Amino acid sequence: MAEETAEHHEVIVLGAGIAGLKCCEDLHVRDVDFIALEARDRFGGRIYTDRSGKASYEIGPSWAHDTLMNPLFDEIVDSDYDFDLYYDDDEPYYFGEKLEDGDFRSYRVLQVVEELKKYIELAYFQELGRKDVPLKEICLNYAFRQRKLLSPEQIIYAPQFLRLLELWHGISWEATSSKYALVDNVGRNCVLRNGYDQVINNIVKKLPPDRLFKNSVVSKIHYDAKNIELFTTDNHRYTCDYLVVTVPQSILQLEPEEQGGIKWEPELPERIETPLDRMSFGKLGKFVFEFAEPFWKHHDTDRFIAVANPDPSETETILGALKHNRVPTLPRIDEEQLPRPWDFPVLILNLYRVNGVPSLLCFTQGPLTEYLERNPAEAWNYMKPIISRLAKKPEDVLEPENVISSQWTLDPYSRGSYAACRPGDDPTDLVIQLTRGIGNVRFAGEHTILDGAGAVHGAWMSGKREAKYILIKTGRMKGEIDF
Amino acid sequence: MAEETAEHHEVIVLGAGIAGLKCCEDLHVRDVDFIALEARDRFGGRIYTDRSGKASYEIGPSWAHDTLMNPLFDEIVDSDYDFDLYYDDDEPYYFGEKLEDGDFRSYRVLQVVEELKKYIELAYFQELGRKDVPLKEICLNYAFRQRKLLSPEQIIYAPQFLRLLELWHGISWEATSSKYALVDNVGRNCVLRNGYDQVINNIVKKLPPDRLFKNSVVSKIHYDAKNIELFTTDNHRYTCDYLVVTVPQSILQLEPEEQGGIKWEPELPERIETPLDRMSFGKLGKFVFEFAEPFWKHHDTDRFIAVANPDPSETETILGALKHNRVPTLPRIDEEQLPRPWDFPVLILNLYRVNGVPSLLCFTQGPLTEYLERNPAEAWNYMKPIISRLAKKPEDVLEPENVISSQWTLDPYSRGSYAACRPGDDPTDLVIQLTRGIGNVRFAGEHTILDGAGAVHGAWMSGKREAKYILIKTGRMKGEIDF
Numbered sequence: 001m002a003e004e005t006a007e008h009h010e011v012i013v014l015g016a017g018i019a020g021l022k023c024c025e026d027l028h029v030r031d032v033d034f035i036a037l038e039a040r041d042r043f044g045g046r047i048y049t050d051r052s053g054k055a056s057y058e059i060g061p062s063w064a065h066d067t068l069m070n071p072l073f074d075e076i077v078d079s080d081y082d083f084d085l086y087y088d089d090d091e092p093y094y095f096g097e098k099l100e101d102g103d104f105r106s107y108r109v110l111q112v113v114e115e116l117k118k119y120i121e122l123a124y125f126q127e128l129g130r131k132d133v134p135l136k137e138i139c140l141n142y143a144f145r146q147r148k149l150l151s152p153e154q155i156i157y158a159p160q161f162l163r164l165l166e167l168w169h170g171i172s173w174e175a176t177s178s179k180y181a182l183v184d185n186v187g188r189n190c191v192l193r194n195g196y197d198q199v200i201n202n203i204v205k206k207l208p209p210d211r212l213f214k215n216s217v218v219s220k221i222h223y224d225a226k227n228i229e230l231f232t233t234d235n236h237r238y239t240c241d242y243l244v245v246t247v248p249q250s251i252l253q254l255e256p257e258e259q260g261g262i263k264w265e266p267e268l269p270e271r272i273e274t275p276l277d278r279m280s281f282g283k284l285g286k287f288v289f290e291f292a293e294p295f296w297k298h299h300d301t302d303r304f305i306a307v308a309n310p311d312p313s314e315t316e317t318i319l320g321a322l323k324h325n326r327v328p329t330l331p332r333i334d335e336e337q338l339p340r341p342w343d344f345p346v347l348i349l350n351l352y353r354v355n356g357v358p359s360l361l362c363f364t365q366g367p368l369t370e371y372l373e374r375n376p377a378e379a380w381n382y383m384k385p386i387i388s389r390l391a392k393k394p395e396d397v398l399e400p401e402n403v404i405s406s407q408w409t410l411d412p413y414s415r416g417s418y419a420a421c422r423p424g425d426d427p428t429d430l431v432i433q434l435t436r437g438i439g440n441v442r443f444a445g446e447h448t449i450l451d452g453a454g455a456v457h458g459a460w461m462s463g464k465r466e467a468k469y470i471l472i473k474t475g476r477m478k479g480e481i482d483f
Numbered sequence: 484m485a486e487e488t489a490e491h492h493e494v495i496v497l498g499a500g501i502a503g504l505k506c507c508e509d510l511h512v513r514d515v516d517f518i519a520l521e522a523r524d525r526f527g528g529r530i531y532t533d534r535s536g537k538a539s540y541e542i543g544p545s546w547a548h549d550t551l552m553n554p555l556f557d558e559i560v561d562s563d564y565d566f567d568l569y570y571d572d573d574e575p576y577y578f579g580e581k582l583e584d585g586d587f588r589s590y591r592v593l594q595v596v597e598e599l600k601k602y603i604e605l606a607y608f609q610e611l612g613r614k615d616v617p618l619k620e621i622c623l624n625y626a627f628r629q630r631k632l633l634s635p636e637q638i639i640y641a642p643q644f645l646r647l648l649e650l651w652h653g654i655s656w657e658a659t660s661s662k663y664a665l666v667d668n669v670g671r672n673c674v675l676r677n678g679y680d681q682v683i684n685n686i687v688k689k690l691p692p693d694r695l696f697k698n699s700v701v702s703k704i705h706y707d708a709k710n711i712e713l714f715t716t717d718n719h720r721y722t723c724d725y726l727v728v729t730v731p732q733s734i735l736q737l738e739p740e741e742q743g744g745i746k747w748e749p750e751l752p753e754r755i756e757t758p759l760d761r762m763s764f765g766k767l768g769k770f771v772f773e774f775a776e777p778f779w780k781h782h783d784t785d786r787f788i789a790v791a792n793p794d795p796s797e798t799e800t801i802l803g804a805l806k807h808n809r810v811p812t813l814p815r816i817d818e819e820q821l822p823r824p825w826d827f828p829v830l831i832l833n834l835y836r837v838n839g840v841p842s843l844l845c846f847t848q849g850p851l852t853e854y855l856e857r858n859p860a861e862a863w864n865y866m867k868p869i870i871s872r873l874a875k876k877p878e879d880v881l882e883p884e885n886v887i888s889s890q891w892t893l894d895p896y897s898r899g900s901y902a903a904c905r906p907g908d909d910p911t912d913l914v915i916q917l918t919r920g921i922g923n924v925r926f927a928g929e930h931t932i933l934d935g936a937g938a939v940h941g942a943w944m945s946g947k948r949e950a951k952y953i954l955i956k957t958g959r960m961k962g963e964i965d966f
Contacts, residue, residue, distance in 0.1 A: 067598075067632075068598060068601055068602055068605060069605065077631055077632065085632065087591070087594065087632075089591065089594045090588070090591055090594070091588065105573070105574065108570070108572065108573055111570070111572050111573070111671055112671075114671075115551060115670050115671050118551055118668070118669055118670055119551055119670075122551060122552065122669070148560055149550075149560065149568065149570075149673075185601070186601055186605070187598050187601055187602075188594055188595075188597075188598050190632075
């Protein structure tokens with residue numbers, strides 16, 4: 001292509017998710033010449049509210065997290081927008097294939113889970129060189145330490161409750177770093193009852209429509225000290241002074257020839273490539289079932305939590321080893337095998353409580369998400385035995401009228417949910433390197449920030465951070481760069 | 484008194500509570516010449532198990548705390564002694580004068596309490612220079628910040644739940660530092676069903692009886708670079724090379740002329756006196772009621788928690804101010820006035836669940852303890868309206884057959900329970916200075932240590948620390964002094 005066809009802007013923002021859009025908003029307020037290039041045919045990225053059914057359903061993020069230290073949430077609370085906030089945080093109802101909430105409570109499993117979390121925290125806090133092991137393995141270390149003090153039910157079920165972290169990270173406990181698995185909630189988590197896409201729409205409304213380009217897939221970025229050039233798959237060429245790359249970490253990790261992959265010229269520096277290789281990407285899935293009636297018990301309960309069955313052979317191994325004062329070891333689960341119901345914990349949001357619609361939203365993780373997103377017709381088959389346990393009588397269970405599935409693992413521009421840590425991964429390195437950027441090539445998104453990592457407000461703050469960087473560098477704003 | 488009457492020992496340990504006894508144990512194992520001087524007519528100090536009734540009752544500490552980082556507890560678990568451990572940590576049953584557990588749960592108060600605790604943590608963690616205010620006051624700051632997000636019930640009752648911290652510190656929320664009020668549980672808390680005095684007895688059994696002197700009240704300590712001399716109220720004089728002072732902080736704070744007070748020659752150095760003046764002392768009280776039958780509901784519940792009534796005039800002030808976006812301010816409560824039932828939260832241990840005896844053990848704090856310990860006949864009058872709420876029917880309520888009261892505030896050698904922080908107090912300074920000691924004059928006890936501060940294992944570890952110090956200094960042990 002000839003040089004003269006290139007379109008030049010002071011700033012190009014790659015990706016119009018919340019990070020990119022927030023960056024655009026802050027640039028636009030100061031009259032910066034910018035455009036945003038978005039690969040998808042919609043804005044919002046991994047924020048996606050499905051409105052095809054009886055209510056709005058969050059297929060992306062469900063909550064505003066850390067609401068005591070969430071400046072986006074503060075803005076929402078102070079705004080005049082009709083956000084309709086709801087804390088869906090009452091006591092969850094826990095159940096297993098053969099156990100009820102009351103059983104788990106009489107076993108005092110939740111108390112042991114709290115102690116197990118403290119054990120993990122101490123393990124890595126006290127012994128700085130301690131090797132990071134999978135979440136599953138550290139549960140065995142704890143059980144061994146406390147073997148004289150725990151009941152068999154606590155030994156077997158406390159780890160199954162800890163597995164609920166799978167539904168935060170989107171990967172199974174065998175694949176999860178125990179060092180980085182625990183979630184520190186900084187304030188309650190709040191649902192935006194009218195849909196998270198409102199946040200996106202409110203920003204988009206403030207921006208000139210002719211600056212936002214959908215269906216623009218950038219496949220090559222050339223950068224040097226003087227110029228930044230972008231090439232799209234439909235043969236457009238852009239140049240800019242500053243580039244803000246907000247594509248997901250999973251996209252940065254793609255080979256250039258894969259769909260969505262970006263060819264960097266020169267290649268990304270070693271200091272970014274190395275920590276990039278040392279990070280994983282989660283696969284949180286969401287499946288909404290709409291029914292004619294809410295057939296489940298406990299209409300006033302926000303959340304139902306299906307506790308997975310402990311593997312019977314594992315149970316025997318663990319209890320036997322502990323009885324003889326030995327640390328149990330475990331065979332790895334075969335990930336090729338199709339998961340069965342009760343192999344994984346499932347978090348189920350009761351939308352009848354939240355929105356008054358007779359629908360349930362189920363969360364899935366790691367290998368299960370991939371399987372069900374590829375075979376959405378199987379989703380109900382998989383969940384039916386689990387959800388049926390919530391009905392008063394078996395004959396009350398209805399077939400869903402509608403199933404809405406997430407497609408994140410199939411989406412070439414997402415490839416899953418958000419950044420996750422395998423054992424041994426170190427999220428801090430990558431954040432530090434991406435925050436430094438490469439000269440005028442900047443990075444934003446949930447994977448580029450520590451406070452609010454993986455969350456909407458983290459992505460939003462990272463967009464704000466990069467806009468500020470550019471505004472200060474170009475003399476439009478006074479102040480100090482935050483990092 | 485003539486010089487020749489002085490009895491000399493290499494080490495004298497002042498006080499035979501758990502800190503002093505543990506120090507003696509470790510010295511004795513290495514054949515150090517030591518004696519311990521105890522003011523009371525019994526060993527154990529503030530560990531005191533009453534065995535005058537139907538079961539053993541803890542009038543001192545009830546729990547082994549922080550059981551994941553409690554070396555004394557590890558020793559107990561690994562020992563052959565018949566300790567009979569029990570975690571009394573199931574969900575407490577919360578009730579108010581007019582509310583039931585279910586009411587508080589449907590208000591989602593506990594969720595707000597967790598957020599309120601996080602708010603306090605962030606306040607002092609994020610703003611290092613932030614002024615320490617009473618626990619009561621910071622609750623209002625939180626309510627103001629969250630005023631648009633909380634229900635009136637949450638605004639009024641969440642602070643009343645936070646007041647349960649009064650029953651950790653032994654002082655009222657008006658007198659409690661909010662900076663140091665939160666308790667970080669490092670593992671579950673465990674009851675020693677057969678009595679905490681077993682721990683004392685097990686150490687005493689290992690020591691030669693002729694080294695432990697009861698009824699020995701030391702009233703004067705003379706120390707210089709060469710000599711340490713102790714004078715008792717019954718005119719004994721001792722000299723030693725090393726002195727380990729394990730008397731409570733409250734006793735260090737006494738004037739020399741008061742009963743139990745110690746005249747130091749020279750006076751304690753400024754570096755110790757100043758932080759000593761900046762620490763308070765808690766007044767946790769315990770009242771056991773023995774009944775003919777367990778007339779209360781919920782036999783399987785370990786703990787009942789009586790939530791205090793919010794003051795009605797305060798309630799109006801708070802809600803009114805928040806409605807108009809103003810930070811509420813509050814008048815101070817008149818401490819001279821006799822407390823009424825429901826003015827204070829009460830923690831009630833259900834000993835029927837723990838030991839099978841039809842008894843209840845009630846915890847009290849600050850001004851209430853002093854009043855009830857002085858007037859033990861009033862204890863049942865005070866608690867009756869509260870405890871009656873636990874009966875199925877009013878006519879089920881029985882009069883107690885026996886009341887056993889703590890006497891810590893009246894005890895001249897305790898003067899209360901354990902170290903506590905008023906707003907502005909700094910516990911770290913005092914710990915650092917006492918740990919340094921004054922040459923060969925050493926200090927131990929719950930008030931001289933950070934990990935395990937105020938707890939049995941903290942006191943025990945501080946005794947171990949000082950024994951180790953002396954063993955290393957005298958060349959009996961190799962190793963490094965820990966501080």
